[in-house]
Amino acid sequence: MTDPTPYGKAPAHTALWAELRRGLAPWTGLAVAVTVLVPLWGKAPQWQGSWGETQSQLHSAAALLAGPLVAAAACRQGGREHRRRTAELLLSVPRSRLAQATTAATPIALWAAAGYLFALAVAFAATAPYAGAGSPSVSIVATDLGFLLSIGFVGFVVGRLVRWRLIAPLLAVCAYVGLGFPDYLDSETRFLSPAHEVMLGGSVPVWWYAPVLLTWTGCIAVTALLAYAARRRFLAIAPLVLAITAGTLVVHTGADLFRDDPAMTRRVCSKSGPGTPQICVNASDAPVLPQMSEALKGMFSRLEGVPGAPVRYVDNGSGPKDGEAALAYVRRGWGITRNRLTDPHQYVQDTALGLVNHDCSAGPGEKGRKEDERMARTTDAVITWLSGEDSLRYPDSRRLARLEAMPDAERKVWLGRFLAVPANCTPSEVPVL
Structure with a gap:
């Protein structure tokens, strides 16, 4: 039986399937899942029970921790042929340079996305039994996935272009700094960072948030890939223009990218x-x-x-x-x-x-200090009596004993006078106990 595939040219899906099953790609997916889940596990009391807090923590871990990891893994994948001294051999392969690069970079990106989705499923399963109002945001999931895919292709291109063996860890450090630093800026450009901290406890992204952010990160990756591997490199201008347009819209909108969540109000x-x-x-x-x-x-x-x-x-x-x-x-x-x-x-x-609690002050001087002490002891006695707990500040308070010894009707009248004291008061307005 004659093999329909020309000699030396395996089907692209066969090469992709082989890359998916072995090498660095599967380990990247596992590393991403662990990198996202370990920090979340340590902060479980802070997010478990709130969809917004869960996704905020997932977003930060995926972008700021998993993102640099994926970039480093893809960078090492890109430099594989240089390390093996087989780069010249690729020139004899019938497939185009763009097809070769896409086939080699895609497994890293796909496994990174799979690792994130696994961590997402675990976090959502832990939140669901305790979740109150609201629901997960599909837009945030889409933008996180798009970012991990995009940074994988960018890291791969860097690995192909730079032959230094330590470029992968250096790229991870640079990515971490580059993603985290914009959050310290007052400028609206901080929203361009895929790792920008989002507060989803009481807000949700606008409906067009995901398409614009995906255009911003995705077109940067496509620009890098086409500029490196395309036969007609001028084609990289189109995605670059789209990325600039999307980035301009993000900066112009700024904080209005998020609105109040009706379910949380x-x-x-x-x-x-x-x-x-x-x-x-x-x-x-x-x-x-x-x-x-x-x-x-x-x-x-x-x-x-x-x-x-x-x-x-x-x-x-x-x-x-x-x-x-x-x-x-x-x-x-x-x-x-x-x-x-x-x-x-x-x-x-x-x-x-x-x-x-009242903001009462008698002013400086010995007399003022005595009045402040009286008010503090009176307030503490009321709090202790209302809460039914022991006072840690004045455990042997005589004022508490007086309050407890009052007849019920008299105590209610006195408490009514105490509650009527305005927030900003003078010592004469606080009833004596």
């Missing part, structure tokens, strides 16, 4: 009842709402019947209005881990502190 509130104020939190924290209500139950019962006591408690992002008070500030990794309050007692104390 929605508030979820608990049911209110007699003696039970309503609690309103961001929709992403809705799974924690029952535990918050349970933790604050004791404080609410102590405030029942107190004149001027809040009828609603809202998270810090809402901004309390008349009749409302701010809840203690908590977020994923700082107060909330896997939809659980890490320290309910501290949460109650911080909420009580926000309710009764």
Whole structure:
């Protein structure tokens, strides 16, 4: 049977399949997955339970850590023929220089993308059981994948052009610095960096974010590849013009590339009842709402019947209005881990502190210091009584004993006067305890 393939010219897909199965490419995919997952594992309490935080951490690890790794791996792949002293042999191969370069560089890029997708699947699987409002952003996934593919081809071209053996690690260092440095700039050019830190906890990219960013990074890679390997190198002008156009649009838009996430601005509130104020939190924290209500139950019962006591408690992002008070500030990794309050007692104390804390100062001098001390001890006694916890600052407070010894009706009147003290006050406005 006659072989239909001309002698010395194997099908392109056969060569690509061989490159995909062996050599540096499969190890690159494994290295990318490990490089992305290890930092995420160490910060799991900060992102697990929030789609936005999960993708923010994934984006930073993929761009700033995996990106330089892929560039170095592709660079080493590009310099393989120089190290093996077989570069001259490629001149006798019937396939074009562009086809040879694409076949050799594609496996690195594809395995890098596979490693990222594996890390993405693991992170999303860890987040899904605890996720509140919102959903993953397809645009961020697409731009991260496009960046890893693009930097792979750029690294390959560098490896083909530079024969120095240490160029791969040097390229990784330069890529890390080049990707991370723009974040320290105040200029809108920082948005050109694929590693620019994105805050997806409360925002989402605009609908055209992915096409423009993919054009920016992808056309840079195509320009480098065509300028190196194309028979008609002037063809590289077209993708270069597209890259400049996309980059100009990114810089011109700047921070407006992201808008508020409607799902994250929605508030979820608990049911209110007699003696039970309503609690309103961001929709992403809705799974924690029952535990918050349970933790604050004791404080609410102590405030029942107190004149001027809040009828609603809202998270810090809402901004309390008349009749409302701010809840203690908590977020994923700082107060909330896997939809659980890490320290309910501290949460109650911080909420009580926000309710009764006043910016009162009697001024300098001995008399002023004594008045400031009195106000501090009075505030601490109120916080301790409301929270039901022991005071760490004044463990043997006589003022707390006085507050506890008051008749219930008298204590409610006194607490009402204390809550009515304005935020900016004078010592005479603070009732004596």
